[in-house]
Amino acid sequence: MLSLKSETSPDWVARLEPHMDEVLIDHAHCEKKAAGTAMNMIFSYVEHPEFVVPLTEVVEEELLHFRQVIEVLVSRGKKLVGQPQSSYGRRLSALIRTNEPDKVVDRCCVAALIEARSCERFTLLRDHLRDPRLADFYGTLLESEARHHALYLRLAEHFATKDVIRDRLEELAQEEASIVADGDPTPRLHS
Template sequence: MVTASSSAPTIKFLQSATSPAWVEQAIAHLDVILLDHSHCERKAAGVALNLMFRYPSNAKLVRTLTAIAQEELEHFEQVNQILERRGIALGPLSAPPYGATLSAQVRRAEPQRLLDSLLVSGLIEARSHERLGLLAEHCPEPDLARFYRALMASEARHYGAYWVLATTYFDRSDVNARLEELAAVESEVLATLHPEPRVHS
């Protein structure tokens, strides 16, 4: 049985740690988690590309997100190779409320839209970093555990990159205040375990 951590979450951005119940659910359904992981990597690449297309005159943003999109697509291919070896076909999965809830927090008027988009992306990457670490720690399959561990550094770089972009284009006090608001929503949506195993559920 997975036991709860006695320490507060140490991942920058996150206000709460993932529950042991999620870890148990994920480990019991690794094939579904892998399939959902494939979807997550594809969506993450798409988010980076969409931001590049929306803000093409922001040179630093374009450079940073080009690298992130490329890396997310590499991870997408790596997960798909694992799925193929396990005989798991690519296919649709119903989405938990996590992504839609966070997207709904993004304000539509600029420049707030850019700030919120960067911070929501950073929050998602931070949660991915945390959860891949938990999978690496608890996964009973050594090869898969090593794979998750190898991806952790990339996820940390990604949420750090979104943070740097936010503080490049916005005052740090405004970034911190908005991050606190969005992180509270992110934590709340994960407070109830989704009945279907997902990376962000």
């Protein structure tokens, strides 16, 4: 799906399901980080209006998702608490090259892959969670994450050719698949 090089097994939902409060806390942090990623790119490339204007919508949508996840947590009698950074995000960020324009291409490709993995996982949660309200909630988030995936790849085209982006996306997607295969000891959306 959407550039990914590995497919998550539906068993993943069964493993996560007993820990949905922790998963929702992780999810809230992911939405906050997604808003931060888009905002950081606005700061870095502010002199490119055609690049930053679409990102303002991503910031708004991710903050809306963040708010929605907090509301779900509150409805379950839980609240958001801090958590250590996930190895998934840290290891993907470490792959971003440091010289421009490689850096911006990598930032866009990594963001696109994270959006794609979120979209894949939200689809599984929609289809396999036994709690119908939670399943419906994940169904409502799918479309925008798929759209963000496509947007980040389109934005990269302001800085590199389609061929260059495709080749780098291919490499980073292989890395993403191996990082996700290593998993995380705690129940997380990207573990």
